[in-house]
Amino acid sequence: MSHATYSREREVATEAVLRASKLCTRVFQNLVSASTIEKKDKSPVTIADYGAQAVVNSILHAAFPEDPIVGEEDSVELRENEATLNKVVELANSVVNQPLTSSEVLQAIDLGTYAGGKKGRFWTLDPIDGTKGFLRGEQFAVCLALIVDGQVQLGVMGCPNLPIQLSKPDGERGCLLTAVRNGGAYQRSFAPTSTDTQIHVSSTATTADTQFCESVEAGHSSQGDAADIASKLGITKPSVRMDSQCKYAVIARGDAGIYLRLPVSATYEEKIWDHAGGALLVHEAGGKVCDAKGNPLDFSVGRTLKNNKGVIATNGKLHDAVMDAVGQVLASKI
Ligand SMILES: Nc1ncnc2c1ncn2[C@@H]1O[C@H](COP(=O)(O)O)[C@@H](OP(=O)(O)O)[C@H]1O
Numbered sequence: 001m002s003h004a005t006y007s008r009e010r011e012v013a014t015e016a017v018l019r020a021s022k023l024c025t026r027v028f029q030n031l032v033s034a035s036t037i038e039k040k041d042k043s044p045v046t047i048a049d050y051g052a053q054a055v056v057n058s059i060l061h062a063a064f065p066e067d068p069i070v071g072e073e074d075s076v077e078l079r080e081n082e083a084t085l086n087k088v089v090e091l092a093n094s095v096v097n098q099p100l101t102s103s104e105v106l107q108a109i110d111l112g113t114y115a116g117g118k119k120g121r122f123w124t125l126d127p128i129d130g131t132k133g134f135l136r137g138e139q140f141a142v143c144l145a146l147i148v149d150g151q152v153q154l155g156v157m158g159c160p161n162l163p164i165q166l167s168k169p170d171g172e173r174g175c176l177l178t179a180v181r182n183g184g185a186y187q188r189s190f191a192p193t194s195t196d197t198q199i200h201v202s203s204t205a206t207t208a209d210t211q212f213c214e215s216v217e218a219g220h221s222s223q224g225d226a227a228d229i230a231s232k233l234g235i236t237k238p239s240v241r242m243d244s245q246c247k248y249a250v251i252a253r254g255d256a257g258i259y260l261r262l263p264v265s266a267t268y269e270e271k272i273w274d275h276a277g278g279a280l281l282v283h284e285a286g287g288k289v290c291d292a293k294g295n296p297l298d299f300s301v302g303r304t305l306k307n308n309k310g311v312i313a314t315n316g317k318l319h320d321a322v323m324d325a326v327g328q329v330l331a332s333k334i
Pocket residue numbers: 072126128129130131132215216217219220221242243244245264268270271274
């Protein structure tokens with residue numbers, strides 16, 4: 001089968017994500033302390049969010065000046081706060097080759113205001129997915145994806161705190177995950193000499209034996225519904241709770257077989273940058289992704305997944321059984 005390999009896009013996206021990941025780790029080490037956590041001070045993650053978006057957008061823009069970007073952040077509040085802006089500029093410049101001025105940093109951030117849609121190609125960026133995980137020192141991810149005519153073609157995700165092997169939490173951390181449509185899903189470490197290893201979903205066909213994962217945040221996914229679904233599937237092990245699109249990564253690597261993200265409100269629309277790269281990773285690793293009604297995720301309708309409700313990702317073999325249980329539990333709700 002012939003297909004686009006997006007090799008140049010992949011190379012540039014990898015470089016951008018690795019540099020932004022380095023920036024995030026630097027912010028965590030220098031600015032997050034017991035006292036910021038205790039005070040629920042969100043300023044470190046705000047700085048890392050802006051810095052990572054500036055770095056990724058400026059690298060993308062230099063390589064592909066015509067490509068629009070749908071990014072989570074914009075510079076409106078940053079323009080009001082000079083002290084924060086100075087920190088963002090300093091941090092961004094600590095990971096890029098060509099230093100940026102403050103106005104270039106602001107402009108780079110605002111390259112992310114594109115509306116998305118079904119025609120042409122654009123990037124979508126979540127500079128830090130899992131902001132709450134970042135502040136807790138747990139999982140977060142820098143997530144970048146390329147969407148062409150409404151379909152995700154490339155996903156690159158940097159997960160600085162994710163162990164290379166989930167079963168070895170004290171082993172090497174920092175995973176770079178990449179998927180290209182019809183080209184497979186891959187993982188490597190952050191080490192410059194590391195090379196891609198192809199990854200695959202688990203082959204488990206028995207729901208009762210499966211590890212399921214969900215968000216840490218009760219406000220992002222209905223954990224009550226997830227528990228009811230797990231119980232219908234005969235799953236007795238507690239869920240693995242993890243922030244960010246690292247959940248898609250652990251499904252794609254076969255560490256877990258089911259990811260449930262069940263609607264908590266009738267009005268919330270999932271954002272495309274929260275799912276584009278992760279969904280392609282699972283698909284290319286041999287799994288399946290859809291919404292709570294079984295519909296494919298529709299990345300062609302703007303900045304949100306307004307045609308979908310919730311997200312279910314599985315290793316594929318378990319998909320029908322999971323959707324059956326989801327249907328029973330959510331029947332009267334969606
Ligand atoms: N009510 C809600 N339902 C589902 N997702 C929500 C939500 N409110 C916020 N989110 C999204 O959940 C993302 C984190 O996902 P998870 O819970 O899987 O870690 C957040 O990304 P950011 O952290 O990038 O803002 C945010 O976009």
